[in-house]
Amino acid sequence: MTSLPVVPDAGDIDALREAARRIRVEVVRTINTVRVGHMGGSLSEADVLAALYFGAMRIRPDQPHWPERDRFTLSKGHASVGLYATLALRGFFPVEELLTFDQADTRLQGHPDMTRLPGLDMSTGSLGMGISAAVGMALAARLAGSPSRTFTLLGDGECQEGSVWEAAMVASRYRLNRLVAIVDHNKLQQFGWQGTGHEDRLPPEEPGELVSKWSAFGWRVLEIDGHDMAQIADALASATSQTDDRPVAIIANTIKGKGLSFAEGQYLWHVKIPTPAEFAQAMAELGEPVDAEAAR
Amino acid sequence: MTLPMGRAMREVFGETVTALADTDPRVVMLDGDLGTSTRAEIFERAHPERFLQMGIAEQNMLGVAAGMAASGFMPFISTFVAFAVVRPLDQIRVLIAQPKLNVKIIGSYAGLFVGAAGKTHQIVDDISIMRAMPNMVTISPADDVETGQAIRWAAAYDGPVYIRLVRDVTQRLFDDAYAFDVAKSVVVREGTDVTLISTGAETPRVVDAAEILAQTGTSCHVLHVPTLKPLDVAGIVAAANKTGLVVTVEEHSIIGGLGGAVAETLGEHSPTAMKRLGLQDTFGESASNADLLDRFGLSSNRVAEQVTAFLAQRARR
Numbered sequence: 049m050t051s052l053p054v055v056p057d058a059g060d061i062d063a064l065r066e067a068a069r070r071i072r073v074e075v076v077r078t079i080n081t082v083r084v085g086h087m088g089g090s091l092s093e094a095d096v097l098a099a100l101y102f103g104a105m106r107i108r109p110d111q112p113h114w115p116e117r118d119r120f121t122l123s124k125g126h127a128s129v130g131l132y133a134t135l136a137l138r139g140f141f142p143v144e145e146l147l148t149f150d151q152a153d154t155r156l157q158g159h160p161d162m163t164r165l166p167g168l169d170m171s172t173g174s175l176g177m178g179i180s181a182a183v184g185m186a187l188a189a190r191l192a193g194s195p196s197r198t199f200t201l202l203g204d205g206e207c208q209e210g211s212v213w214e215a216a217m218v219a220s221r222y223r224l225n226r227l228v229a230i231v232d233h234n235k236l237q238q239f240g241w242q243g244t245g246h247e248d249r250l251p252p253e254e255p256g257e258l259v260s261k262w263s264a265f266g267w268r269v270l271e272i273d274g275h276d277m278a279q280i281a282d283a284l285a286s287a288t289s290q291t292d293d294r295p296v297a298i299i300a301n302t303i304k305g306k307g308l309s310f311a312e313g314q315y316l317w318h319v320k321i322p323t324p325a326e327f328a329q330a331m332a333e334l335g336e337p338v339d340a341e342a343a344r
Numbered sequence: 345m346t347l348p349m350g351r352a353m354r355e356v357f358g359e360t361v362t363a364l365a366d367t368d369p370r371v372v373m374l375d376g377d378l379g380t381s382t383r384a385e386i387f388e389r390a391h392p393e394r395f396l397q398m399g400i401a402e403q404n405m406l407g408v409a410a411g412m413a414a415s416g417f418m419p420f421i422s423t424f425v426a427f428a429v430v431r432p433l434d435q436i437r438v439l440i441a442q443p444k445l446n447v448k449i450i451g452s453y454a455g456l457f458v459g460a461a462g463k464t465h466q467i468v469d470d471i472s473i474m475r476a477m478p479n480m481v482t483i484s485p486a487d488d489v490e491t492g493q494a495i496r497w498a499a500a501y502d503g504p505v506y507i508r509l510v511r512d513v514t515q516r517l518f519d520d521a522y523a524f525d526v527a528k529s530v531v532v533r534e535g536t537d538v539t540l541i542s543t544g545a546e547t548p549r550v551v552d553a554a555e556i557l558a559q560t561g562t563s564c565h566v567l568h569v570p571t572l573k574p575l576d577v578a579g580i581v582a583a584a585n586k587t588g589l590v591v592t593v594e595e596h597s598i599i600g601g602l603g604g605a606v607a608e609t610l611g612e613h614s615p616t617a618m619k620r621l622g623l624q625d626t627f628g629e630s631a632s633n634a635d636l637l638d639r640f641g642l643s644s645n646r647v648a649e650q651v652t653a654f655l656a657q658r659a660r661r
Contacts, residue, residue, distance in 0.1 A: 115416070119415075121411075161442075161443075162414070162443050163442075163443050163444065169414060170410070170411065170414055170439070170443075171438065171439065171442055171443045172438070172439075173438060174434050174435075174437075174438045176403070177403075177407050177434075177435055177438060177439055179407075180403070180404045180405075180406075180407020180408050180410070180411065180435065180439070181407050181408070181410050181411035181414065181439055182411060183404070183407070183408050183411060184407065184408035184409060184410060184411020184412040184413075184414070184415070184419075185411040185412070185414065185415050186411075187396060187408065187411075187412060188411065188412045188414075188415035188416065188417050189415065191372070191393070191394065191417070192415070192416070192417075210403070211401075211403040211404055211407065211435070214399075214401035214403055214404035215401075215404045215407065215408075217399065217401065217404075218398055218399060218401060218404055218408065221399070222396075
């Protein structure tokens with residue numbers, strides 16, 4: 049297990065797809081090994097994280113505190129395994145360390161802890177907060193005259209938190225056009241409202257609701273297929289082009305548990321742990337040779 | 345003889361942070377639409393580019409402060425204690441205290457004096473909450489002199505600090521020779537019969553109470569505790585041992601605040617008979633400042649009465 053080579057060109061869509069595949073493999077391997085972690089959201093966000101960390105973001109993994117780096121906050125902090133897999137593969141820390149996730153003395157705390165792991169720009173985990181910190185970073189960059197851009201990734205369930213809209217209001221008021229908020233719109237939250245019966249859970253928002261809300265708050269909104277790497281890369285290129293003075297929201301339509309046929313769209317996979325058979329199937333579906341030791 | 349009136353702490357807040365910003369480009373002021381009340385408006389006039397209006401959205405304001413601190417700025421928060429501590433408490437916990445970010449939360453309108461706004465704006469448990477928060481330095485200055493020094497200390501310290509300030513003009517306890525030390529409590533009067541321990545703007549009233557008690561032959565040892573965390577354990581134990589009887593006095597709930605902190609300290613290090621004066625597990629209410637102090641037993645006369653009663657009760661044992 050090694051980190052991936054740096055992608056030289058954000059337009060190299062195949063390389064970004066391979067990064068996303070590897071992120072999913074490490075997410076499943078990590079959760080299967082340590083038997084904890086949020087699987088569904090870590091899989092739905094994998095393509096966006098690949099496009100950010102292997103494409104759009106200006107970062108230096110060997111200089112995690114480089115002042116002019118682009119910032120990222122995982123506002124949906126519970127999907128930390130996805131971010132950890134991304135950072136490891138990008139070269140911030142050894143991929144092997146992923147298997148320490150949530151164990152005693154680990155740098156990979158259950159939710160991101162910036163005091164422990166270089167490469168994390170903010171500690172998050174209580175929903176609705178990472179976007180506020182991102183607004184602060186964008187304001188700081190403007191005051192400091194830094195070219196740094198700020199990205200934050202929210203969940204669609206998280207957008208029920210009122211503080212998200214406080215942040216959206218202030219970002220718009222300050223015309224923070226170097227701030228990009230991406231919503232991982234996987235249409236499921238942990239439990240949510242009941243649909244036709246107990247097993248049928250309704251999406252956190254009505255169709256179109258996120259686009260209209262972010263637009264109403266004064267953001268430039270792009271809606272994409274959050275699993276189509278070309279669309280993601282194009283959206284991030286547009287979002288960072290400062291075509292006008294508005295902050296940018298990317299509504300990424302995704303599937304919870306994306307990549308594992310048995311988990312896709314299943315709300316219980318928010319935190320479910322795979323059985324040995326499910327792990328083997330997952331690795332096969334992700335195109336990864338089954339690791340006999342890990343599957344045991 | 346009573347202590348003279350000083351200047352309002354909030355005026356000192358506006359002036360001191362403005363002066364800090366003159367020489368420190370990291371200093372920014374985040375205001376929750378109360379700058380005219382907290383006197384952060386002084387900062388806006390001097391440094392408009394670093395005065396960041398956050399609107400009536402305090403949860404976001406504390407989160408923005410965390411993000412700016414993570415990028416090297418030193419945000420000062422301008423709002424009332426009610427909206428600086430209680431409303432955005434989870435943002436303070438997760439985004440500021442846990443990562444130990446360099447945010448200065450300066451809560452104005454601490455205690456009962458909130459301009460006749462009543463119980464919604466009177467937060468009587470902010471000390472309890474903030475001193476229980478890991479990594480959070482918690483300071484309750486006695487007067488305008490100590491306020492200015494505490495703010496300057498906070499700016500020199502790298503980490504989260506909470507300072508609670510009183511809206512209205514209060515009595516001045518210290519002169520310009522005073523030197524605030526975050527690690528130290530201050531003996532403001534020597535005595536032999538009973539130890540009075542106080543914090544914040546209550547301390548000058550307690551000093552006046554000691555003067556009243558002296559007229560009837562009771563000698564009070566008075567200790568001012570400006571820093572609730574880190575707590576000066578040795579200073580509190582020494583003051584308690586001086587007389588063997590302790591009365592704590594605070595414009596705050598007796599649960600978890602100064603009284604709670606002193607009880608914890610003495611229970612562990614030097615068990616001492618004590619009485620806690622302050623809000624007795626109740627909320628505030630609307631009334632004039634004088635009436636509020638009288639009603640909650642915090643005026644000099646009421647403190648003196650209660651100390652006398654406590655001593656009489658102890659003498660009957």
